[in-house]
Amino acid sequence: MPATDLWLVRYGEIFLKSDYVRRQWEKALVRNIHEALPDCRIRSERGRIWVSGPVDPGKLGRVFGIVSFSPVERCSLDTLDEALISLAGKRGAGDLRTFAIRVKRVGRHPFTSHEKAVELGDLVRGAFPNLSVDLDSPDLELHVEIREGTCYLFTDVIPGAGGLPLGVEGTLVALVSGGIDSPVAAWMMMKRGCRILPVYVALEGFLGEDARARAKEVVDVLRGYQPDIALRVVPDSYLACAKEQLVRDRLERFTCLICKRRMYRIAEAVARAEGGKGIVTGESLGQVASQTLGNLLVLDDAAGLPVYRPLIGLDKEEITRIARQIGTFGTSTLPTGGCRAVPVKPATGADLAKIREIEGDLDCPADIPLSGGD
Numbered sequence: 001m002p003a004t005d006l007w008l009v010r011y012g013e014i015f016l017k018s019d020y021v022r023r024q025w026e027k028a029l030v031r032n033i034h035e036a037l038p039d040c041r042i043r044s045e046r047g048r049i050w051v052s053g054p055v056d057p058g059k060l061g062r063v064f065g066i067v068s069f070s071p072v073e074r075c076s077l078d079t080l081d082e083a084l085i086s087l088a089g090k091r092g093a094g095d096l097r098t099f100a101i102r103v104k105r106v107g108r109h110p111f112t113s114h115e116k117a118v119e120l121g122d123l124v125r126g127a128f129p130n131l132s133v134d135l136d137s138p139d140l141e142l143h144v145e146i147r148e149g150t151c152y153l154f155t156d157v158i159p160g161a162g163g164l165p166l167g168v169e170g171t172l173v174a175l176v177s178g179g180i181d182s183p184v185a186a187w188m189m190m191k192r193g194c195r196i197l198p199v200y201v202a203l204e205g206f207l208g209e210d211a212r213a214r215a216k217e218v219v220d221v222l223r224g225y226q227p228d229i230a231l232r233v234v235p236d237s238y239l240a241c242a243k244e245q246l247v248r249d250r251l252e253r254f255t256c257l258i259c260k261r262r263m264y265r266i267a268e269a270v271a272r273a274e275g276g277k278g279i280v281t282g283e284s285l286g287q288v289a290s291q292t293l294g295n296l297l298v299l300d301d302a303a304g305l306p307v308y309r310p311l312i313g314l315d316k317e318e319i320t321r322i323a324r325q326i327g328t329f330g331t332s333t334l335p336t337g338g339c340r341a342v343p344v345k346p347a348t349g350a351d352l353a354k355i356r357e358i359e360g361d362l363d364c365p366a367d368i369p370l371s372g373g374d
Helices: 019-036 077-090 113-127 181-191 209-222 238-248 252-274 293-300 316-326 352-361
Strands: 003-011 041-045 048-052 066-076 098-106 140-147 150-154 170-175 194-203 232-236
Touching: 003 019, 003 150, 019 041, 019 048, 066 077, 077 113, 077 140, 077 150, 098 113, 113 140, 170 181, 170 252, 181 194, 181 209, 181 316, 194 209, 194 252, 232 252, 238 252, 252 293, 252 352, 293 352
Parallel strands: 098 140, 170 194, 194 232
Antiparallel strands: 003 048, 003 066, 041 048, 066 150, 140 150
């Protein structure tokens, strides 16, 4: 009988890279699969990775860089006919109306892929007279990969997470509030090969323990995609000091901008300490007052590293759909007290020179504490 504990893993973009980069990224993908499935055995060939052992499809489906994967049955070329008929029978071919054979080959054979597909199609129709060929929308698809003298048979193609292998592009610090947007932004940069270091800035006096707990729970969900992810909490009293002076000087409308510029500086400090290459935020253009085009310019001025905003062109409905897809939505919508520092009428079009002047006049300690934990 063909083996049934073997899974075929396919990758996409990696295959398009130069030989050197492809080899490095393929190794990274293998490491990431092993991290997700430590009890499995993994081997790779060009364009394919084979995983054997107690495979958890849910975990495999969250490994970035995998386009799709399939549980396969293995047999020799000599026993292909018997194995294919057996697989078709197990997949209910006797009760179906249409089928298709998809054949791929690697190596030298005395037949083409098309010739073998026709031959196997005739074989299946002989065993199951109820079936007719439909190459466009068949009830049953039988896939056969022939690699030299070994054949791999499967019917199911399960979508993977896609993207690039986690870590191949380096590390980014993500500002995570625990709401809907920031976890999605972090996930999207994970998908493009970035390892994420999430930072939650605990604004003393304005955010409660429920908000901090929600941020931690969201990061726990993201751990399904990055097993080593851990939330760093940075307590900060700067805004408490600044808010008092802004209210006194009738400049309270600039509170959110002053606060976010401070958060950018904290994220930059963490990134430089940890070898990060930039900052990730969940900002979407025009979604709230601090995310207008003019205010984003003001925010960027505070950062000495690139700021990546993968949600910038998405609306709330699109972001929410991704949050549901990746499993963060339920946690992100848990009720919290919200931020008590938000003014009634926040500024939507601040002047950079004015914000710099306000910050220069604030008599608040600017040191950034990086000793926070999870």
